[in-house]
Amino acid sequence: MEYDVLVVGAGAAGLMTAIVAGGRGRRVLVVDHANRAGKKILMSGGGRCNFTNTATTPANFLSANPHFCKSALARYTPWDFIAMVDRHRIAWHEKSPGQLFCDESSKQIVRMLLDECAAAGVRVETNCPVTRLRASAGGFSGETPLGHVRAASLVVATGGLSIPSLGASGFGYDLARQFGHAVLPLRAGLVPLTLSGKHQERFEGLSGVALPVEARANGAAFRDAMLITHRGVSGPAILQVSSYWEPGTDLRVDLLPGADAGETLRSARAERPAAELKTILSGLLPRRLAERLCEVWIPNRPMRQYRDAELNDIGAQLADWPIVASGTEGYRTAEVTLGGVDTDEVSSSTMMSRRQPGLYFVGEVLDVTGHLGGYNFQWAWASGNAAGLAV
Numbered sequence: 333m334e335y336d337v338l339v340v341g342a343g344a345a346g347l348m349t350a351i352v353a354g355g356r357g358r359r360v361l362v363v364d365h366a367n368r369a370g371k372k373i374l375m376s377g378g379g380r381c382n383f384t385n386t387a388t389t390p391a392n393f394l395s396a397n398p399h400f401c402k403s404a405l406a407r408y409t410p411w412d413f414i415a416m417v418d419r420h421r422i423a424w425h426e427k428s429p430g431q432l433f434c435d436e437s438s439k440q441i442v443r444m445l446l447d448e449c450a451a452a453g454v455r456v457e458t459n460c461p462v463t464r465l466r467a468s469a470g471g472f473s474g475e476t477p478l479g480h481v482r483a484a485s486l487v488v489a490t491g492g493l494s495i496p497s498l499g500a501s502g503f504g505y506d507l508a509r510q511f512g513h514a515v516l517p518l519r520a521g522l523v524p525l526t527l528s529g530k531h532q533e534r535f536e537g538l539s540g541v542a543l544p545v546e547a548r549a550n551g552a553a554f555r556d557a558m559l560i561t562h563r564g565v566s567g568p569a570i571l572q573v574s575s576y577w578e579p580g581t582d583l584r585v586d587l588l589p590g591a592d593a594g595e596t597l598r599s600a601r602a603e604r605p606a607a608e609l610k611t612i613l614s615g616l617l618p619r620r621l622a623e624r625l626c627e628v629w630i631p632n633r634p635m636r637q638y639r640d641a642e643l644n645d646i647g648a649q650l651a652d653w654p655i656v657a658s659g660t661e662g663y664r665t666a667e668v669t670l671g672g673v674d675t676d677e678v679s680s681s682t683m684m685s686r687r688q689p690g691l692y693f694v695g696e697v698l699d700v701t702g703h704l705g706g707y708n709f710q711w712a713w714a715s716g717n718a719a720g721l722a723v
């Protein structure tokens with residue numbers, strides 16, 4: 333079988349590449365080893381797919397080369413994708429500022445992408461692993477259950493390692509290495525953090541407690557909700573900061589973000605001098621957490637017994653609370669994989685390899701990882717569009 337373009341991976345980036353390339357008249361075959369296309373899209377956004385973020389900027393992405401994503405993002409904006417969603421009459425809403433979700437179901441996004449593929453004459457084959465991929469005269473060749481395939485361009489759209497049960501594999505990284513590309517160290521991102529030993533014991537029984545915090549690690553800060561879990565901490569603020577945290581680095585949370593905690597405690601003392609600190613803190617934080625803080629860390633006395641300096645100290649502690657995480661929950665629950673194919677050897681305008689003409693990398697397999705909130709799909713659409721225009 334002869335094609336112009338062979339796309340490996342029928343996920344977000346692979347399908348977008350195929351739609352754009354097919355629309356340009358290229359003969360495109362998309363193969364995926366999973367039993368259906370777009371499995372991560374189906375799971376995403378709690379089944380409603382947070383398909384883009386209208387506030388997308390290059391600053392929302394982690395990469396060893398922060399400039400790499402700029403060109404593709406500028407040429408395919410959230411509004412380009414929204415236009416496609418609108419053309420297919422898929423109703424959507426803005427959940428939190430910038431984050432767009434389907435009103436009904438992520439299935440509509442997969443349906444839309446497959447309909448666009450069909451309209452562009454793209455062939456999409458699932459349950460279709462490809463082996464023995466190699467460069468051959470004028471392109472690439474490989475073996476599939478459909479038979480021997482040859483194509484002038486090969487697009488690697490195999491995504492990251494997160495959630496192996498959804499079809500994730502290291503195939504794209506292996507392929508990159510096969511063609512001489514460096515793969516930067518991989519680790520789970522947008523992932524809950526685990527606590528162990530005494531650090532876990534101190535939070536025991538608090539599972540389910542959620543509160544707004546500002547979580548900080550390695551120079552990044554995210555203000556959003558934190559959730560205490562059976563195994564550690566999660567919630568959007570922790571997921572976001574997990575992409576910046578590494579074992580051994582400092583992780584701090586401000587438990588009263590936006591407030592001067594010392595000042596708040598001093599006014600509470602003036603108003604309710606006989607009340608105990610834990611009662612006052614229970615008005616500012618979830619009660620179970622406030623009680624635990626006073627059992628384990630902060631001495632609990634009637635407010636009138638604290639001097640200004642002590643209340644300021646307690647306020648400073650609450651604003652810079654250390655969380656001693658032992659690790660992450662790993663790829664089993666991570667939304668993304670940090671690291672990946674080194675962008676130094678890939679063209680930022682076409683996504684083509686600088687080592688092997690005709691070889692392209694799109695989406696999460698590249699060392700470009702978005703924050704939580706629709707940015708990862710926007711990268712998949714934008715990088716897919718860039719490659720689709722070039723293949």
Ligand SMILES: Cc1cc2nc3c(=O)[nH]c(=O)nc-3n(C[C@H](O)[C@H](O)[C@H](O)COP(=O)(O)OP(=O)(O)OC[C@H]3O[C@@H](n4cnc5c(N)ncnc54)[C@H](O)[C@@H]3O)c2cc1C
Pocket residue numbers: 340341342343344345346363364365366369370371372373375376377378381382383384460461462489490491492494495498499500501502503504666667668694695696697705706707708709710712
């Ligand atoms: C639970 C969950 C929820 C998420 N929610 C959101 C969200 O709401 N918004 C957002 O922006 N991002 C979200 N993400 C991240 C987002 O899904 C990914 O960043 C995005 O799908 C990456 O697109 P991709 O095309 O590069 O990879 P994928 O969409 O993962 O597609 C890769 C495809 O390659 C196939 N493949 C892998 N190995 C092989 C192989 N050896 N042979 C053939 N095919 C192969 C896979 O089966 C898969 O279909 C979520 C991720 C998870 C895990």
